[in-house]
Amino acid sequence: MVEIQSNPKEIMKELKSKPRDLKNLLLRKSPDRKLLLYFSLGYLSDIYMDNAEQMMKQGKSIERDYFNRKSMQIKNISRKVFGQSPNKDIYTGEFKVPNGWAVKMEKGEIDQLAQFCVQNLPEAPDLRDPEDIQEFITEKLKTYKKTGVVRKFVKEIKDTMKNTKNPTKLLTLLELTFLLENVNEVLEAIKEEQKEEKEEIKDKEESEKKEETTEELEGIKKEGISVDEIK
Numbered sequence: 001m002v003e004i005q006s007n008p009k010e011i012m013k014e015l016k017s018k019p020r021d022l023k024n025l026l027l028r029k030s031p032d033r034k035l036l037l038y039f040s041l042g043y044l045s046d047i048y049m050d051n052a053e054q055m056m057k058q059g060k061s062i063e064r065d066y067f068n069r070k071s072m073q074i075k076n077i078s079r080k081v082f083g084q085s086p087n088k089d090i091y092t093g094e095f096k097v098p099n100g101w102a103v104k105m106e107k108g109e110i111d112q113l114a115q116f117c118v119q120n121l122p123e124a125p126d127l128r129d130p131e132d133i134q135e136f137i138t139e140k141l142k143t144y145k146k147t148g149v150v151r152k153f154v155k156e157i158k159d160t161m162k163n164t165k166n167p168t169k170l171l172t173l174l175e176l177t178f179l180l181e182n183v184n185e186v187l188e189a190i191k192e193e194q195k196e197e198k199e200e201i202k203d204k205e206e207s208e209k210k211e212e213t214t215e216e217l218e219g220i221k222k223e224g225i226s227v228d229e230i231k
Contacts, residue, residue, distance in 0.1 A: 039114035042086025
């Protein structure tokens with residue numbers, strides 16, 4: 001089987017090289033997994049919808065229908081997992097946060113991370129046989145921690161996979177499997193970055209404390225007082 005490796009550190013490197021500085025976001029905040037996955041599905045669906053429109057302008061009906069079906073499949077998965085598919089604000093053209101959803105960070109920051117997750121999908125392996133695609137998806141899904149929205153998303157992919165032998169639909173499910181992997185690894189990378197930041201702060205504080213203690217002892221010695229006398 002084909003194995004695709006992905007390095008969270010590379011994701012962090014790519015995020016930090018974006019036009020906008022994301023360092024404070026990465027160190028201090030943790031994006032909402034549910035909303036990040038929801039927005040990511042919206043952006044991926046939009047890409048295929050845009051492709052369909054381009055094919056329509058070029059008079060390529062077969063290609064148009066191909067991209068339309070992929071876009072609709074993604075929206076359908078979103079509706080089954082979240083009860084709805086991402087909708088855009090008619091004035092701003094941006095995806096709206098559904099009513100009642102908690103947001104832990106700025107919506108614009110989630111937008112940026114969602115676009116990153118979509119833009120950095122790995123190339124799908126060269127698989128054409130439906131059983132090979134299903135096997136690959138199944139193996140990938142085994143590596144994910146199935147809690148919260150991830151559990152629901154994984155279940156929907158599995159259920160949909162059981163009910164189709166269509167290679168195109170299965171490859172779309174594979175893309176969604178990779179998308180979930182990107183979302184998980186971005187969140188894990190942020191978690192690791194937060195941990196490293198806390199350790200750096202702790203080390204700095206301990207170093208400063210040692211320096212202060214050393215300076216105090218040096219001052220006492222200069223005054224001619226024995227260090228043993230003040231213990």
